[in-house]
Amino acid sequence: xxxxxxTDKLTMRSCFRWILFGVLVFTVVNFCINYTQKYExxxxxxxxxxxxxxxxxDTARNLSAYKSTPIFDAYxxxxxxxxxxxxGQYNEFFSKFSNLTKxxxxxxxxxxxxxxxxxxxDEIKYVALPRNQTQLLTMVTLGxxxxxxxxxxxxxLHPNMEFYGADxxxxxxxxxxxxxxxxxxYRYAVSGVNGVxxxxxxxxxxxxxxxxxxxxxxxxxxxxxxxxSLIDILWIDIEQNEFPIMEQLHVNKEIDNAGVTICQMNLExxxxxxxxxxxxxxxxxxxxxxxxEEKRYIMxxxxxxxxxxxxxxxxxxxxxxxxxxx
Ligand SMILES: *[C@@H]1O[C@H](CO)[C@@H](O)[C@H](O)[C@H]1NC(C)=O
Ligand SMILES: *[C@@H]1O[C@H](CO)[C@@H](O)[C@H](O)[C@H]1NC(C)=O
Ligand SMILES: *[C@@H]1O[C@H](CO)[C@@H](O)[C@H](O)[C@H]1NC(C)=O
Ligand SMILES: *[C@@H]1O[C@H](CO)[C@@H](O)[C@H](O)[C@H]1NC(C)=O
Numbered sequence: 001x002x003x004x005x006x007t008d009k010l011t012m013r014s015c016f017r018w019i020l021f022g023v024l025v026f027t028v029v030n031f032c033i034n035y036t037q038k039y040e041x042x043x044x045x046x047x048x049x050x051x052x053x054x055x056x057x058d059t060a061r062n063l064s065a066y067k068s069t070p071i072f073d074a075y076x077x078x079x080x081x082x083x084x085x086x087x088g089q090y091n092e093f094f095s096k097f098s099n100l101t102k103x104x105x106x107x108x109x110x111x112x113x114x115x116x117x118x119x120x121x122d123e124i125k126y127v128a129l130p131r132n133q134t135q136l137l138t139m140v141t142l143g144x145x146x147x148x149x150x151x152x153x154x155x156x157l158h159p160n161m162e163f164y165g166a167d168x169x170x171x172x173x174x175x176x177x178x179x180x181x182x183x184x185x186y187r188y189a190v191s192g193v194n195g196v197x198x199x200x201x202x203x204x205x206x207x208x209x210x211x212x213x214x215x216x217x218x219x220x221x222x223x224x225x226x227x228x229s230l231i232d233i234l235w236i237d238i239e240q241n242e243f244p245i246m247e248q249l250h251v252n253k254e255i256d257n258a259g260v261t262i263c264q265m266n267l268e269x270x271x272x273x274x275x276x277x278x279x280x281x282x283x284x285x286x287x288x289x290x291x292x293e294e295k296r297y298i299m300x301x302x303x304x305x306x307x308x309x310x311x312x313x314x315x316x317x318x319x320x321x322x323x324x325x326x
Contacts, residue, residue, distance in 0.1 A: 061293075063293055066251065066293065066294050066295045066296075067295065067316070068295045069295070069315050069316065069321070070109065071109045071110070071112070071298065071315045071325075072295045072296075072298060072315050072316065074107050074108070074109035074110075075104065075107065075109070075298040075299075075300075075315075076292060076295075078103070078104035078107060079101055079104050079292070079299075080292065082100040082101060082103070082104070083097070083100060083101070083288070083292075086100075087289070088285075090279070090281040090282040090284075090285045091281045093281065093284070093285045093288075094271065094280070094281035094284055094285065094308065095304065097284075097288070097302060097304065097308060098302040098303050098304040098308060098310075099304075101299070101300070101302055102302075104300065105300050105301050110300070112325045112326050113128045113313070113324055113325065113326075114128060114129040114131075114324075114326070115127070115128050115129075115301075116128075116129060116157055118150045118153035118154050118157065119149060119150060119153060120147050120149050120150035121147045121149055122147075123150075123268075123303075123309060124301075124303070124309075125150045125154075125235060125266045125311075126266060126300075126301050126311040127154060127157065127158075127233060127264070128264055128313055128324050129157060129158055129324075130158070130232070130323045130324055131323065131324065131325070131326060132323070133158070134160055135160065135323065136160050136161070136162065137158060137160065137161045137162070137232040137233060138161075138162050138164070138226075138228055138230065138231050138232050138233070139151065139154060139161050139162065139163050139164070139183075139231075139232060139233040139234075139235075140163075140164045140165070140166075140222075140226070140228075140231050140233070140234050140235070141163070141164070141165040141166070141167075141177070141183075141235045142165075142166055142167075142190045142218075142234070142235065142236045142237070142238050142245070143166075143167055143235075143236065143237040143238035143239065144165045144166075144167040144173040144176065144177055144185075145167070145173075145237060146172045146173060146176065147176075148165075148176045148177055148180055148181045148183075150235070151163055151165075151177075151181050151183070152180070152181060154233070155181070155182075161233075162183070162184075163177070163181055163182065163183025163184065164183060164184050164186070164226055164228075165177040165181075165183050165184070165185050165186065166185075166186040166187075166188045166189075166190045166216075166221065167185075167187070167188075167189075168187065168188065168189040168213035168214070170185070170187045173185065174187070186221075186225065187214070188213075188214055188215070188216040188221065188225075189213045189214065189215045189216070189238070189241060190215070190216055190217075190218050190221050190238065190241070190245070191215050191216075191217070191218065191238070191241035191244050191245060192215075192217060192218070192241075192243075192244025192245065192247070192248065193215065193217050193244070194215065194216055194217050194220060195214075195215055215241075217248075217254070218244075218245045218248055218254070218255065219248060219254040219255050219257070219258040219260065220258075222255065222258060222260045223258040223259070223260060228260065229259050229260055229261065230260070230261050230263070230319060231260065231261070231262045231263065232263045232264070232323070233263070233264055233265075234262050234264070234265040234266075235265070235266045236265060236266070236267045236268060237266075237268040238268075239270060239273055240270045240273050240280070242267065242268065242269060242270065243280070243283050246267070246269075246283070246287050247287075249262070249297075250290055250291075250294060251294045251296060261314070261317050261319060261320065262314060263313070263314045263317065263319070263320035263323065263324065264311070264312065264313045264314060264320070264324075265297075265311070265312045266309065266310075266311055266312075267309070267310050267311075267312060268307055268308070268309050269284050269307060269308040269309075269310070270306075270307045271284075271306070271307060271308075272306075284308065291312075294316070295316055296314060296315070296316030296317070297312040297313065297314055297315070297316070298312065298313050298315055299311070299312050300312075300313070
């Protein structure tokens with residue numbers, strides 16, 4: 001009898017332990033789930049508040065008002081037949097764009113440019129050097145990302161250059177851009193509109209973090225902060241904030257209305273950095289078709305891995321042409 005009671009007691013005690021253990025496991029698992037959910041929600045919150053506008057097709061615009069140039073004609077003639085079959089197929093267009101246009105990167109018409117490569121730590125940028133080797137150039141970096149190797153390479157190719165760089169994280173970027181390069185640093189996330197919004201911030205080792213930062217509209221930045229009407233070289237690598245800027249690059253949009261001309265750009269177009277439906281592939285597709293209609297920029301030396309990098313030269317603007325063409 002006494003023995004029996006002892007076993008009962010033992011069973012009760014171990015039973016109690018198991019319950020305690022169960023409760024502990026439950027709490028930990030629950031905590032983990034909540035934590036992950038919180039993190040996911042954070043990512044879902046308007047990483048940038050901008051929502052793509054519907055691209056208005058044709059009827060609203062007067063296509064015959066867009067004048068062409070021989071260089072644009074050569075570009076169009078090569079690129080259009082390659083891209084045309086993928087009109088409307090957004091994902092395929094995005095993944096095949098660089099491969100399809102590769103054959104058009106070395107057209108005879110482009111021999112009039114002096115195009116060079118400069119190397120950043122993890123990518124190639126392109127530059128079309130001006131004819132006049134002593135011309136003062138304005139260079140703007142949107143998204144410094146802890147790396148000014150490319151800008152330093154540019155300065156070696158063309159020393160008479162003023163550098164202006166914007167990036168929402170100051171710690172490393174300000175030192176690099178000002179002390180190492182000799183440029184002027186601005187602590188802004190440059191995108192579509194002014195105000196505090198979320199951005200993806202480059203930390204290190206390819207880690208990105210979402211933070212609320214002061215955003216500034218690109219037209220405002222060029223016109224009122226930099227006080228420039230002509231930007232010779234623009235590099236954009238800003239982790240998906242590029243879409244509102246791309247929207248403003250079109251003819252008669254905000255950048256035009258601010259009276260600002262951009263002569264050449266290296267643009268990085270991102271996809272899938274955030275789990276949210278911004279339809280990046282459609283935005284890129286529509287951007288390219290509109291560039292083809294407007295006859296202002298040619299896009300060359302495009303490269304894809306996870307993202308698309310492309311080099312654009314303004315052949316529609318006379319000041320840019322006079323500076324760049326032999
Ligand atoms: C379209 O632009 C062309 C050239 O600038 C002009 O001659 C024509 O009148 C315009 N058409 C309309 C409907 O505005
Ligand atoms: C692009 O071309 C390369 C080599 O020509 C090939 O290996 C790659 O699969 C192509 N990519 C796509 C998306 O077609
Ligand atoms: C080249 O640019 C410099 C500086 O702007 C200017 O003084 C010079 O006249 C230019 N040379 C030519 C040939 O245009
Ligand atoms: C802006 O630039 C123009 C010419 O480049 C100059 O005359 C003007 O003083 C500048 N404005 C400011 C506020 O710096």
